[in-house]
Amino acid sequence: MNRININKCRSLRKNQTDAEKKLWNLIRNRQLAGMKFRRQFSIGKYILDFYSLECKLGIEVDGGQHYENEGVRNDELRTRDLTKHGVQILRFNNLDVLKNIEGVYELIQRAIEIKKTNIPSP
Numbered sequence: 001m002n003r004i005n006i007n008k009c010r011s012l013r014k015n016q017t018d019a020e021k022k023l024w025n026l027i028r029n030r031q032l033a034g035m036k037f038r039r040q041f042s043i044g045k046y047i048l049d050f051y052s053l054e055c056k057l058g059i060e061v062d063g064g065q066h067y068e069n070e071g072v073r074n075d076e077l078r079t080r081d082l083t084k085h086g087v088q089i090l091r092f093n094n095l096d097v098l099k100n101i102e103g104v105y106e107l108i109q110r111a112i113e114i115k116k117t118n119i120p121s122p
Contacts, residue, residue: 005042012040012047019061019097020049026105027059033112043087046078051087055115058082058089059108061097088115 016024016039027037027050037059041051050059062075079089090111092104 005045005047017061017063017094019092019094022101023050023059023061023092023097023104026101027108032105033109033116035112043082043085046082048082048087048089052112055112056085056087057108057111057115058087060089060091062091062093 020039024037024039026032027035030036035052035054035057037050037052039050041048041058043051043058048058049061051057060075075091079091082089088111090108092107097104
């Protein structure tokens with residue numbers, strides 16, 4: 001697979017936010033519904049905080065800049081573009097992850113369960 005932004009992805013992995021670290025500790029090593037997630041994964045021109053190739057699920061952990069007008073517009077465009085590639089995006093703000101990790105975990109698990117029921121078996 002030819003991936004662009006590989007150096008930026010590596011840099012982002014080394015400089016995770018506290019919220020990203022907290023979520024990563026819960027979803028790494030197939031701990032969530034047996035799904036493998038990757039950190040700072042590049043798809044086209046975008047870098048997703050977390051991505052499961054198996055169920056085409058991207059998870060974004062957003063800081064405050066994502067809730068300003070320009071950030072909202074950029075995120076909408078990004079989500080629309082990724083949806084065209086079959087990727088579903090779940091967005092959580094840093095406070096949700098830091099203060100309500102159980103709720104975040106449940107929402108991700110529910111999304112995976114829905115995806116699994118829609119994936120045809122081989």
